[in-house]
Amino acid sequence: MNLTKGERLFSIFNYIFIGFLSFFAIYPFLYVLACSVSDTISVASGNVYLFPKSFRLDAYKMVLQQKEIWVSYGNTVIYTVFGTMYSLFLTICGAYPLSKERLRGKKIFSFLLLITMWFQAGIIPTYLNLKSLNLLNQRLGVIIGFGCTAFYVIIMKTYFESLPISMEESAKIDGANDLSILWNIILPLAKPSIATITLYYAVNRWNSFFWAMILLRDNSKIPLQVMLRKLIIETQAGGVSESAVNITNLGYSAETVIYATIVVAAVPIIALYPFIQKYFVKGIMVGAIKG
Amino acid sequence: MQIVNKPRFITKNKRYCRNLFNDISRDRYLYLLMIPFIAYYVLFYWRPIWSIRIAFMDYSLYKGFKGSPWVGFEHFIAFFKGPFFWRTLTNTFMLSIYSLIIGFPAPIILALLINEVRNKKFKKITQTLTYIPHFVSTVVVVGIVMSLLSPTSGLINMIIKFFGGNEIYFLAEPRYFRMIYTLMHMWQSTGYSAIIYIAALAGIDQELYEAAVIDGAGRWKQTLHITIPCILPTVVIMLILKLGTVMNVGYEAIILLYNPIIYETADVVSTYVYRSGLQEGSYSFSAAVGLFDSVVSFLLVFFSNKVSRWLSGISLW
Numbered sequence: 001m002n003l004t005k006g007e008r009l010f011s012i013f014n015y016i017f018i019g020f021l022s023f024f025a026i027y028p029f030l031y032v033l034a035c036s037v038s039d040t041i042s043v044a045s046g047n048v049y050l051f052p053k054s055f056r057l058d059a060y061k062m063v064l065q066q067k068e069i070w071v072s073y074g075n076t077v078i079y080t081v082f083g084t085m086y087s088l089f090l091t092i093c094g095a096y097p098l099s100k101e102r103l104r105g106k107k108i109f110s111f112l113l114l115i116t117m118w119f120q121a122g123i124i125p126t127y128l129n130l131k132s133l134n135l136l137n138q139r140l141g142v143i144i145g146f147g148c149t150a151f152y153v154i155i156m157k158t159y160f161e162s163l164p165i166s167m168e169e170s171a172k173i174d175g176a177n178d179l180s181i182l183w184n185i186i187l188p189l190a191k192p193s194i195a196t197i198t199l200y201y202a203v204n205r206w207n208s209f210f211w212a213m214i215l216l217r218d219n220s221k222i223p224l225q226v227m228l229r230k231l232i233i234e235t236q237a238g239g240v241s242e243s244a245v246n247i248t249n250l251g252y253s254a255e256t257v258i259y260a261t262i263v264v265a266a267v268p269i270i271a272l273y274p275f276i277q278k279y280f281v282k283g284i285m286v287g288a289i290k291g
Numbered sequence: 292m293q294i295v296n297k298p299r300f301i302t303k304n305k306r307y308c309r310n311l312f313n314d315i316s317r318d319r320y321l322y323l324l325m326i327p328f329i330a331y332y333v334l335f336y337w338r339p340i341w342s343i344r345i346a347f348m349d350y351s352l353y354k355g356f357k358g359s360p361w362v363g364f365e366h367f368i369a370f371f372k373g374p375f376f377w378r379t380l381t382n383t384f385m386l387s388i389y390s391l392i393i394g395f396p397a398p399i400i401l402a403l404l405i406n407e408v409r410n411k412k413f414k415k416i417t418q419t420l421t422y423i424p425h426f427v428s429t430v431v432v433v434g435i436v437m438s439l440l441s442p443t444s445g446l447i448n449m450i451i452k453f454f455g456g457n458e459i460y461f462l463a464e465p466r467y468f469r470m471i472y473t474l475m476h477m478w479q480s481t482g483y484s485a486i487i488y489i490a491a492l493a494g495i496d497q498e499l500y501e502a503a504v505i506d507g508a509g510r511w512k513q514t515l516h517i518t519i520p521c522i523l524p525t526v527v528i529m530l531i532l533k534l535g536t537v538m539n540v541g542y543e544a545i546i547l548l549y550n551p552i553i554y555e556t557a558d559v560v561s562t563y564v565y566r567s568g569l570q571e572g573s574y575s576f577s578a579a580v581g582l583f584d585s586v587v588s589f590l591l592v593f594f595s596n597k598v599s600r601w602l603s604g605i606s607l608w
Contacts (some may be wrong), residue, residue: 007511010510010511018401018408018413019413021417024478025420025478028424031434031439093327097321112462113332119589120584121339121579122564124341124574124577124581125342126335178320207426209429239454258434261329266427266526269426269427280534
């Protein structure tokens, strides 16, 4: 293709500009990473920009020695694994029947599902509801109180609708019932969609903090994000939290420790990200096509 | 006539019932499958919806739902007349307007620029890197932002000092909050929001460009007369849908980011609900504020979807 001088100039500028934007998107992570492995004095005086100054791993030793971090990490894994399984189960339970045109009451059920997208009960009614179900300060409450999202149910439903009906019909002739058709035929076919939705649920579970922060009182039950919030936000806002006291008592600068904790919390998502990226993009496209 | 009609009506009714019964028993496994799904929504969606009635009561934990007196719209009136109504409403809308003006065009521009890149590998890497912030948790993002803005060691203040300025306490001055929030949100979402525009751009018929080249149009002319008109419908829909969510600001991030010194600009309706309800314990009052919030956002989403559907046939449902 022949480009004019202006077009070539634009092209060069465009590459540089996009390159700069991409760098800017991940720079904060690189900055945090560099700070977490630098010495406390360089960090406290703001001398770290992109590369670590006098490399050391003291902050990580410090973080990994904290029992609370491990406990909250374990909790997050529990909430993510069981929560995702629970959400996925509910989503399939709802999406598969609703994908059948012949189902009596399909319209009413679908409409009731849509309402949940439009209208939220709000923070207080949700809180009082969980309270009245005795789910405050319970691990179970964080898992079962927040199950499926209407949006993902609809995505899943749309996918089920797109599958050819002929396989289902021939299995019916062979005497299979709907449950065995779903389990033996439909679910294996739907693996890519299920993978996408699982990842969305899992990332949401891993990252969620708001309800865990409100519902859980005991430090032994809180997930990593709530622990992080205590550490980062309360330390930086000048408040004193239990965990912050532990760290400062040991004579370390809290700053590098905070950076190390951020890295520890963000690593699983960022490390898995390149492998799961294509599923995410697929997911947003499925949602967009249906709209 | 009547004598003839009556039995026929009954048979029709009977047949309907029999068909309904047959259909339900044919699909019994599907209904069985739906039980957990319905149970979840009854327990964790409709039950809270039903307890919204405390917004019209003077609810106290000791008296419970049955013992608490009804007060009508008292809490709503108290909120509308109270000092925080205009403040929280203004802050909510201002944050939305900021993110509309600055945040809305950003993914479109990014998508257009990425679309001009011919090197596939570079394109892919760029997209991958710009999506990452979307998948990192709010707590981590806020933690990073706080570190960058720290007056003693934060990078931004280091740069200001390097150029001879004095350090700024960004999170202690109301006038910076809106910009901080908007830029933080942009950093998190621009790459990811660009996906939809990149897809729209990829869907443009290549023959249009070929025809334009034959007619002697350069890249700039092609962009102006083909690319932009082709993605305009997507842009309009996204804009309308975005307008429908002006009440829904990211209160989780705000709760992490704000402090009493900057409530003046940072306190939005949902953070006010959170504080007055869960921290101060005025359940009924904050349920009323929350209901107001829910109703207004419901109406906005509903009408923006109606408009979008009317214009283009595309809506969120």
